[in-house]
Amino acid sequence: MFPNKKVQKIVGSRVLVEMKGDTNLLEGTLSTVDDYMNLHLVDTVEIVNGQKERSLKSVVLRGNNIILITPVDE
Template sequence: MVNGIVLPIKKVFSLVDSKVSVEIKDEKRKLLGRLVAVDEYLNIHLDETTEYINNERGRTLGTVVIRGNNILTIAPSI
């Protein structure tokens, strides 16, 4: 459908097995963890997940599956 363009989701696939930062929509919250899996809806499976609220470290969450539509952004964690 979109020939010759690398899709945005390909960028996310390239992050599998590395640390990512997932920003939640409408909440001052981020989840940082290792990206285990992602699908075409941007549903995400993280492990070693830690919560950050207003950039302060929160709970340790371990394994979590996040519903794609409630994700605002996904970025490599630096």
């Protein structure tokens, strides 16, 4: 399964996303993804030092600044 398809398959699940920049770790429910891996997450929280810190709710992430996407084990 191609990397993009792998991401599309987990729409609706909780995901952990590492970004470039200062707010670099986010956990949210993956609402949508497009061909550039731009993501729309809902119920999003920022993770700082392993703690759920700041609630960002609905967030759009720019695909080219994503380092990695991984499903959250629940």
